[in-house]
Amino acid sequence: MAKQYKTLYPVKYYRDYVAHNIRPDGREFDHYRPVILNSDSISNLEGSAIAKIGKTTVICGIKAEFCQPKPDKPNEGFLIPNLDLPPLCSPKFKSGPPSDQAQAATKVIDDIITNSECIDLTDLCIHKEKLAWCLYTDLICLDHDGAIIDASLLALFTALKNVRLPSVEYDAALDNKIVNLEQWHHLKLHCTPVSSTFAIFEDVIFMDPTAEEESLCQGIITVVTKNDKICSILKPGGATIAEPNLLDCVKMSTARSKLLTKLMETASEESKDEPMYMPPKLEVLSA
Template sequence: MAAAETDTTASGGLAGEMEVEAYRRLFPLAFLERHLRESVRPDARRLAEARPTTVALGAVSSAHGSALIRLGDTAMLASIKLEVMSPPTETPDEGSVAVEFHMPPICSPLVRPGRPAEMAPVLSKALEDVLMSSGMINLKELCLISGKASWLAYLDVYCLNADGSLFDAALISAVAAFTHLEIPLVSVGDDGRVFTVGGNEGKTKYELVNREKRKLTLKDIPFALTCALHKDNVLADPTAEEESIIETFVTVALDSSDRLVSIQKPGGGVTSMATIKTCITLAKERRHKLQEILMDSVEAMEVDQTG
């Protein structure tokens, strides 16, 4: 008798779960609003709560700098490769940075094989704008020989899994990759050509331009938080499901001194100044947390290297 009751309870529970899932798929907005009335979200987060975030530095051994990050189920891989170039005549003592964001079909069912993702160039531009306008990178540090040679840093960000807040995740991965970046040794050949030095740094017959490998001096590091706005609710770090239902979003980027770098609002309804201020307040709290996560990942890498 007890076994029969257990089977009935189990089947009832399964049927109940199937009904909830069917309701979620058929009426996604109503499903979301039922949760919002209780100040909770479908994934059990509070409205202002971002998803767990992890940063792993040095994910690509062949890159000069790299990082793998997870923001909930959103995953990004950023890698930086350095190449020697001739600097432009208008900025002879500066290097440059080229940014490209990639969305392969594996990252989302919305990305079709053989067709470029529409969001990719938009995110590439937004990412480059925030990185450069923040002043995080001193381009003079990428100069090798004024007027003759400088570094071109190719930053490629690959979306491995797209589950919302793609810009936020891409920016974290890019910042982490530049944090991990190590400038290699270079020499000048007899023909004046500048080239990177391989494994036998101390045995090169050419004079080294830089005597030791070094890190970039990063300052005013930017971090971002995207908020989904629905009626009077502000949802921090929306998932792909929430993004598919809600029409209005605000992305706030702040630097490590809490200075405003950018506010993006791609379409959607009219947003009040009070709501924008709420988004900025949440972005400040998120910035502090992300900076702690990044610092912890740097410390963990240093422990691994010394240990």
């Protein structure tokens, strides 16, 4: 009976739970789902990782190739993210060209990378105007159950922490590259942005919403932090949010980002066969 009631009256179903200060999955409003990270999941790539937040699962693979720098930026390489939302991850996505949501999410991820200044693209330049590294970061969602930006950033930056590039010598006169496979270096990250997504459901805020909660809410907010500071706040339309509630979102996001950053660092140091786990409950989240 409860399943039929939920199907017929989904909003009323959620209101009944909210009236008792709890969500249908048993979480309180300010609690997030379990997080699992696995680093170096794919051995034939320069960097890879799998991130899982609840059921939402994203795998990231990074492939490095040689390229020529742009004429207007002769001493910079490239970092090109791309998020794929295939029909495999959710029935609301169809096969064919990238969906609008996939393109919008890819643009958000690219903006976060640029605005956070997490990577100095000059580190990817091998020889000015002639040769540079291009890092293709492909993100594939295997299961979409909300907070796709959060899971994508976790997978992306865990993979970037493990990128190793060989030493390259370039002879501009002969246009000859010499790759030394005995000398490798890690990609330098200046910071690791972490995001937390919130859903506005009438007069309450859900932290780390599921796909169902996102579909029923009146607005979505994604708070991105780096080094305990706000990097960006994304709110694509929807209902307005009061300033005290927004400050609560920032506070919760900052507290969670410390744990997620530590989780990424630990996952990068551990064996790829031992995924790292963070329990769902978070202390000091109440406003």
